[in-house]
Amino acid sequence: MFSVRPLRIWQHVPRRTLSTSARNLPSAAYTSPKQPQDPSILSTPEDITGNQKAALDAALRVDQAGEIAANYIYMGQLAVLGKDRVCGPLITEMWDQEKKHLDVMNKLQLQHRVRPTMLWEVAKVAGFGLGAVTALMGKEAAMACTEAVETVIGEHYDDQLKELDEMKTSHSSIPLLKEVIKEFRDDELEHLDTAVLHHSQRAPAHALLSTVVGAGCKVAIELCKRV
Ligand SMILES: [Fe+2]
Numbered sequence: 001m002f003s004v005r006p007l008r009i010w011q012h013v014p015r016r017t018l019s020t021s022a023r024n025l026p027s028a029a030y031t032s033p034k035q036p037q038d039p040s041i042l043s044t045p046e047d048i049t050g051n052q053k054a055a056l057d058a059a060l061r062v063d064q065a066g067e068i069a070a071n072y073i074y075m076g077q078l079a080v081l082g083k084d085r086v087c088g089p090l091i092t093e094m095w096d097q098e099k100k101h102l103d104v105m106n107k108l109q110l111q112h113r114v115r116p117t118m119l120w121e122v123a124k125v126a127g128f129g130l131g132a133v134t135a136l137m138g139k140e141a142a143m144a145c146t147e148a149v150e151t152v153i154g155e156h157y158d159d160q161l162k163e164l165d166e167m168k169t170s171h172s173s174i175p176l177l178k179e180v181i182k183e184f185r186d187d188e189l190e191h192l193d194t195a196v197l198h199h200s201q202r203a204p205a206h207a208l209l210s211t212v213v214g215a216g217c218k219v220a221i222e223l224c225k226r227v
């Protein structure tokens with residue numbers, strides 16, 4: 001048996017209809033900066049230890065790679081299911097958020113002078129393949145893929161938040177980074193809930209598919225930390 005996460009239905013209310021508008025989201029500091037010279041979006045902390053800098057580098061390298069893969073997963077799903085009346089718009093909406101995530105991660109990678117992963121091209125091909133193959137297995141399998149990927153990514157962002165809590169610095173970029181990661185973590189969990197609501201758990205061999213995709217994501221995370 002496998003466990004089923006409780007749904008957080010309220011999160012399906014589109015974020016922009018809630019009190020927080022898109023302009024007030026933490027990521028807006030990067031996507032539409034009100035203060036383009038703000039050091040929190042331009043520079044990296046100099047008062048952290050070598051180990052902390054290495055941890056920050058690894059975290060941002062993985063995040064950027066994960067967002068590349070996520071973009072290509074949705075691209076692969078859309079290539080197969082784009083004409084589906086329900087799945088097409090749903091996948092497009094989730095992909096739009098991933099485009100923003102990647103845009104922000106690209107800016108963070110430059111800001112903190114992080115070497116991108118050498119597996120950049122692999123992440124694209126693997127992401128597209130995973131999205132397309134699961135979509136070819138059917139709508140439910142595509143949603144099961146999303147559920148498995150977003151579960152791992154949500155947990156991964158949560159782990160990063162704990163790591164960043166330990167990073168003591170006077171530089172304003174780290175509190176902002178934490179807010180951005182919280183926002184993205186919530187987006188990913190929203191994608192997860194969307195997948196479950198659209199019957200991911202009815203996919204054939206759901207448990208096996210979840211295990212394989214989830215394990216693949218965890219291996220990819222560990223690889224991208226190092227390479
Ligand atoms: Fe994302």
Ligand SMILES: [Fe+2]
Nearest residue numbers: 070150188191
């Ligand atoms: Fe996502």
